[in-house]
Amino acid sequence: MAKRIFITCLFNYILMILKISLSLSPVFLLLFLFLFLDSLRLVNKTILLVCLAWGICSAALSFYANTFLIREYSLNFELFSGYIAPVVEEMLKMLLILWLIRRNKIGFMIDGAIYGFSVGAAFSFAENIFYLMNFASEESNIMVWVTRGFGTAVMHGGTTAVFAIIVISSLNRQAFFGFAVLAGALTAILIHASFNALTIWPVAATVFIIVIIPLALILSFQFNENAIRKWLEMEFDTEVSMLAMIRKGKFAETRTGQYLLSIRSHFPAEVVFDLYCFISLYTELSIKAKSLMMLRENDFAVSPDPEIPAKLGELKSLRKQIGNAAYLAITPVLRMNRKDLWKLSMLASEK
Numbered sequence: 001m002a003k004r005i006f007i008t009c010l011f012n013y014i015l016m017i018l019k020i021s022l023s024l025s026p027v028f029l030l031l032f033l034f035l036f037l038d039s040l041r042l043v044n045k046t047i048l049l050v051c052l053a054w055g056i057c058s059a060a061l062s063f064y065a066n067t068f069l070i071r072e073y074s075l076n077f078e079l080f081s082g083y084i085a086p087v088v089e090e091m092l093k094m095l096l097i098l099w100l101i102r103r104n105k106i107g108f109m110i111d112g113a114i115y116g117f118s119v120g121a122a123f124s125f126a127e128n129i130f131y132l133m134n135f136a137s138e139e140s141n142i143m144v145w146v147t148r149g150f151g152t153a154v155m156h157g158g159t160t161a162v163f164a165i166i167v168i169s170s171l172n173r174q175a176f177f178g179f180a181v182l183a184g185a186l187t188a189i190l191i192h193a194s195f196n197a198l199t200i201w202p203v204a205a206t207v208f209i210i211v212i213i214p215l216a217l218i219l220s221f222q223f224n225e226n227a228i229r230k231w232l233e234m235e236f237d238t239e240v241s242m243l244a245m246i247r248k249g250k251f252a253e254t255r256t257g258q259y260l261l262s263i264r265s266h267f268p269a270e271v272v273f274d275l276y277c278f279i280s281l282y283t284e285l286s287i288k289a290k291s292l293m294m295l296r297e298n299d300f301a302v303s304p305d306p307e308i309p310a311k312l313g314e315l316k317s318l319r320k321q322i323g324n325a326a327y328l329a330i331t332p333v334l335r336m337n338r339k340d341l342w343k344l345s346m347l348a349s350e351k
Helices: 002-037 045-073 077-102 109-135 142-172 177-200 202-247 255-266 269-297 308-334 338-350
Strands: none
Touching (some): 002 142, 002 202, 045 109, 109 142, 109 202, 142 177, 142 338, 255 269, 255 308, 269 338
16 A cells, blocks of 8 residues: 555656656757857847846736736636737737847847747746646646647747847838837737637647747748858958058048048037047947957957946947937948947947
8 A cells, every 4th residue: 555655656746747847848948959059149148037037027917917807807718818818928028128129238130039038938937837836736638738838838938039030120121110019019919829729729739839939040040140240241341441541540531531521511620520539439349349249159268358348438428429410420321220239238248
């Protein structure tokens, strides 16, 4: 009798470990894979931890929001989970990604996708912990936990990653911010709602998610890394040449210098001088940022430059002194779009 009880307890213990492993580990294994594929080292570890923390917080907020809506409006659970829960959960998950994009903390689809996936991974972790605590002893069907670990969890990570990819790629094509966010949000919500609708065929839904989401992200990583390398190669040599001309006192011979001469009559002399200083310092910092990316890609150790904080502060001061009109006038020739401004944010994190 004692032996039978021991075997039963051991079996239940092993079954519980299996449930935990199947429901919690797959999505984090995928996250580690995506981090490994980030050969350009675009992901900031501090931001990654913030994303993981927000994923857990957004799961808690979603639980309370969903519970409130169901009780307050006496909604049918199946209808709610199919059409309303995806909206609530995706909107909460994407809030941090939106803030990071607006603050130029995300520069490319790769880091955006990883940050988005980490938010979704932590969200699913919290959600599956809740299910394990409340239903693990009641639900003995292993396929339920396989579905939660390989299907639901990867779906949560994938939808937020897809949102980030669509927003960033749209902004890089000069789309309006509102349009980019709307396109990304609708796509994420549609994927989430479609997955929920397919839960009547859980195995099919899980297989679809576990194949399509990782494949789509890996392909986007490959495409974006090639684009980043071209961007680095094309602009690095140009900026090095321009900085050399500036330091030789031959800035007027460059295209940017000629452009500055052509607009100088529109601004006071002191503003034109500040523009010259701003262009010189921005170019220097841009070269440093690109050099840092190249060194990271080739696994070279990089020591923080003690002069960077002061130079970033000086650049910020010059930006205020030249004013909005002068800044907008030089933006086209310096290519100061969102991924270029991200470089400065990356340098700031290295100080």
